[in-house]
Amino acid sequence: MTQDTATVTGPPDLGPVPESGPDGGPDTAPARRRWVRPLAAVLAVALLGVGGTLFVQGRQLRDTPATSNRALTDSAATSRVTGDVSSALGKVFSYSPQATAATKEAAKQLLAGRALQQYAALFGQVEKQAADQKLTLTSQVVRAGVTRLTGSSAHLLVFLDQIYEREGKAATTAAAQLSVTAELRGGQWRIVDITSR
């Protein structure tokens, strides 16, 4: 059945139809070409416009300070810098009369630049007292957060508890809050700036 219908209404019968269009005669083809060209041009411009606009908008979405900061977005790097800086602060802000050399050595290794002077100012008095009064200081990081992290530098806020123990006296605990800038040098995070908050 279908085969029959196909042969009966097939294209060969309609063959001559285009030749006898509404205008009739050879004008039809150039007339169509006349509006095809501008249409194609308009289409091309529209496509270029849409493509360009979307590209620019995509760029704007990306081009924010948010993208260059890897704090929390790169969780491995974030926990690494948090760990390195926390352990560094624990070492340089802990002191016992028997192990002064260890603290000094740690400070030399883990601090750099301005942090060395800031450390001397923050820690100088404690060091003097420690020697005279047999004071032991233990610093523990209780909270730490990264505000900025790039490939080679980081900014952190660290909360410390500092436990002071004096021979024959009850231990006292003090709170310390430090804003820390660290730089990755030779595969290790070094503290380059310390601000007490």
Added chain:
Amino acid sequence: MSSRTRTGLGWSALLAAVLVCALGTWSYAQARGDDTLAYAKSRDAALADGKRHLARLTSMDGRNATSVKSGIDAWLDASAGPLHDRLESTRKKDAGRLTESGATARGKVTDAALTALDDRAGTAALIATADIEVTPRTGKGGTERKRFEVTLTRTGNGWKIKALEALPVGSGS
């Protein structure tokens, strides 16, 4: 130029336009669908909102009943969830107490950092240090340094503080 080369050029121009459009769309779709980018933006928004709201929650203008009322309104606006409910329930008592004391506090967040962010659940944890300048009605005031641990929750109106704790010493991790 023959009409044939012109047609050819026209087609290639159109093809080029299609390609440009496709590339633009692709690049935009990539930016829109970039999870890391969305996460980074949430992080920055949570930190900025958290800082702003913490400053409001540590401030109070106790000069008179009107200023206390607007101060408490600011507290309610900065908070959500459990903290909001608590402030709401003690609102009258707080207003009376604060108006009576007449003390003014101005909180300034000196540094803050996010310690956790769950973009999907819409929760974040933040630590912050603040200087709170307290001026009593009579006598000399002073500046208190405090450290806070803040829990944030995302609402239809940005991130709000749902829990606030002044972290004392010896509070371990």
